[in-house]
Amino acid sequence: MKRVVLQTTKLRSEMPKLNLRKEPPNPPKKPSSSGFGEVFTPNVLQLDWTALSGWSKPRFARQIDGIHMPYSASSLHYAISCFEGTKAYAADSGKALLFRPDINARRFAKSCRRLALPTIQPEEFVRLIRLAIRRDLNWIPHTKDAALYIRPTMISTDRSLRIAPPKSAKFFILLSPVSGYFKQNTKEATLLIERGTMRAWPGGTGALKLACNYAPTILPLKRAHRKKCIQNLWLGPNDECTEAGSMNIFFVFKCKRSGKRNVYTPPLDDMVLPGVIRSSVLTLLRSMDVVVRVESVSLSELLEGITCGNLVECFGCGTAATITPINAFRCDNRKYTLPEVRDGLATKLLGKLRAIQYGRIVSRWAISV
Amino acid sequence: MKRVVLQTTKLRSEMPKLNLRKEPPNPPKKPSSSGFGEVFTPNVLQLDWTALSGWSKPRFARQIDGIHMPYSASSLHYAISCFEGTKAYAADSGKALLFRPDINARRFAKSCRRLALPTIQPEEFVRLIRLAIRRDLNWIPHTKDAALYIRPTMISTDRSLRIAPPKSAKFFILLSPVSGYFKQNTKEATLLIERGTMRAWPGGTGALKLACNYAPTILPLKRAHRKKCIQNLWLGPNDECTEAGSMNIFFVFKCKRSGKRNVYTPPLDDMVLPGVIRSSVLTLLRSMDVVVRVESVSLSELLEGITCGNLVECFGCGTAATITPINAFRCDNRKYTLPEVRDGLATKLLGKLRAIQYGRIVSRWAISV
Known part of the structure; x- marks a missing residue:
């Protein structure tokens, strides 16, 4: 490895020669089945x-x-x-x-x-x-x-x-x-909606990737798992949907009469993390000529949307979770289930993202190591 | 030391024989002048x-x-x-x-x-x-x-x-x-009031002693120090005063006409830590026949109180900070200074607390090690 000089204001690091020694001699051919983030490189x-x-x-x-x-x-x-x-x-x-x-x-x-x-x-x-x-x-x-x-x-x-x-x-x-990322079966992915516990709030740090944002979510997540939900849906002070666990969230509403499809995702504020996948999904949706509205969806709009059949699809996204379709919500001891979707937007977006991430299509989003 | 057996549900530890070996041979006779929590026992x-x-x-x-x-x-x-x-x-x-x-x-x-x-x-x-x-x-x-x-x-x-x-x-x-606790001169203790940054919020964890409550306060504290303030005064979503840095806060209002003195401190909710000193101060005040109101004081009530001369004393309290008189607030680039107090409630309370803590008066609050 070349010598690397760093300074406080500007770090300078030069690329080292590639070190392709295998250490340990046999890195696993596939990730451990023990779970996300449990096996580390040497x-x-x-x-x-x-x-x-x-x-x-x-x-x-x-x-x-x-x-x-x-x-x-x-x-x-x-x-x-x-x-x-x-x-x-x-x-x-x-x-x-x-x-x-x-x-x-x-x-x-x-x-x-x-x-x-x-x-x-x-x-x-x-x-x-x-x-x-x-x-x-x-x-x-x-x-x-x-x-x-x-x-x-x-x-x-x-x-x-x-x-x-x-x-x-x-x-x-x-x-x-x-x-x-998920241990649970994400084919039946339900989010738990609880009132009274807030992850983030105006004037807080919920929009940044600080350790302190995660500790308060552990106990609510434990309650979610006990109720067979994969994550919590977090609400803001006006009952607006903000995030799904540690994922950004997207809602697909369809007008029954016109058949027009609108995709909603919460705007970036103190309560929503500006996710890399969130931003990429927005760009991909626009390139697919889908109408995207970066607007709040309230809890009542969400539940009403399911009851009336206007909410036709929902998914969370993040680097760890990629794109995870959500098919139900649990709120006040009631379960609100979305209609079954085949080849919905989530599937299409995941296909496009994967194609870029694994270099099957060329994109300036994917850069060589 | 005796053998100590512990269990998950109930820890059992028996008192060891006192080990008065001096290690290192000469523990400092007085605490280091380098600051709070910088020197530790072996x-x-x-x-x-x-x-x-x-x-x-x-x-x-x-x-x-x-x-x-x-x-x-x-x-x-x-x-x-x-x-x-x-x-x-x-x-x-x-x-x-x-x-x-x-x-x-x-x-x-x-x-x-x-x-x-x-x-x-x-x-x-x-x-x-x-x-x-x-x-x-x-x-x-x-x-x-x-x-x-x-x-x-x-x-x-x-x-x-x-x-x-x-x-x-x-x-x-x-x-x-x-x-x-304070490096700064606490004879001139000013609190900085900023809008737009919140330490705690309803549905959050501000009432518990979790590491996650402190990280978001570091940058606001840095700004406070730059403005020669010792701490921030934290506000709730309705501009109610909640805490003074990591201290609980007490306000002494005096009616100009009747001369009656009322002490206010915020009620325990999601945003206020149930401090040991806070609770002790409340008990001591009541034993001194002082009228105590565990009620919110809003920012406007605070500033108006100073302007009108009704707010005659203010102090913060906590285990590390003991009782710290506050004599000014900085808000919207204006300084609001309280009248000078001699032998105010803070001084009296500190005297009583110290007497109990150092065993000069007998109290069931002080127990032998």
Whole structure:
């Protein structure tokens, strides 16, 4: 690997020579069946930062060695921590492809700024991802719908218990070969609607990928699973639908008389994460001449839409979850089931996305590792 | 130390023999001047939990060795982490005293439940605190207003990147000799009022001591410091005052005509932490025949109160901050200053609290270590 010099304001990393040594000798041919994000590649790219000396050079550590932290680290006590999620895909051509990592890079910088953590310039962020993947390139799975999930993470390592902007931090990139996100059968994907628990709110941080947005969702998710739902549907303060678990959500309404189809998705505000797949789905829908409305759908509009038969399709999307059709909602102990869909918009969009991600059609969204 | 047996449902720990070995040989006679929570005692009591085998026995680790975590630990990625803060005081009698740790114990169990973390029975929680302190008893500072800050913490050590209830966790108790919390001069304590950033909201987790509540406050606090304010005054969705940084807040209004004094503090809801000092202050005020109203004060009532001269005193309180008089607010680029107070309620309350905490008067609130 070439020597890499980094600075606080602008990270400089040069591409290393590809290291195609297989370590361990036999990376799994297909992702573990044990579940999403449970198996990791041997190497973790990491950089350390202090307010005094700026960024260290990037170095590889062994994933198996874990991370060493002070007991008082403010990432543990005050959740000063944020992350991104993107994937590398094995194309039929033999190339490895990244899907729009520039969006993750910009979003990551925003997340870091919101926590008073140091930032990484977007171009450098993408270069560091490349650096990390090239070391474990043979871990990108070749099985259908599988990919190498990439988890860039920034955590405060500041050892003071005083609540304050961190004086030291660590950035690392963890890699995990994955296939599907959901353990449950997503052919029967129901979302649980609960009143009284809110994930995000105006003036909050729900639109950023901060660790603190996820902890409050664990218990509601447990309740959802108990009721055989795959996720919660999150509502805003005016009962507007905001997100489906950690996915963005799309509703397809069809006017019974005119047969006209309109796709709705919530607008980006303090409560909705600007998802990479969300943005891509919007572009794809427009290219398919589908009418898209970036507008709120309220809970009553949703339930009425199902009851009247106007809501004909619904799906969630995200990097981990890809595109997941939703076929029912559970609210106030009642189940609202959508009509069965064959070859709906979700299926078409997933086909198009996959074709781009795996390089079966050429697109500027897919870039070589 | 006696052997200690723990179970998942009910932890059993027996009191160990006191270990008064001095390690390191010379614990500081007074807390470090470097700041709050920056110096720690040599030992950390810790227990590990897995969903399969329940709790391990408690064991002491060396604080200096730090904590060893998987890169994928869900405390780092999803903020599945909560904590408590309480103090041990060196009484003139030579005894070490704890102040109402039973309240911390019950609150901690609530915080853990909210994150689907395992819980520790309140009596066991207090016993574990005693166990931890007795090992480093000679670290309780004897200087005026100083104490040993106790930080019981529970973190998820689950290594899956799937967002889910943790299957493994760690509980530890970190000890730090401290004096005051604020670096700034609290004789000129101003709070910054900003619109558009909210710490907590109805349906959120602001009333619990979860790590996730603190990360979003770092950047607003940085802005407050830049404007020479010690903390932010947090508002609810209807512009009601909720908390002052990480302190509960009290307002003393005096009717100009009748001279009658009423103390207001926000009611406990989703946005206000049920503070141990808050609860103690309420009891003390009532014992002093002061009229207390647990009612919301809106931003306009606050600013009008200052302008008209009806708001005569204001203070924040918390375990770390004790009782901190607030003498001004900064809002919309204007400064609202309260009249100067000598021997106000804050001073009286602080005197009474200190007398109990340091065992100068006998109270069932102060219990022996």
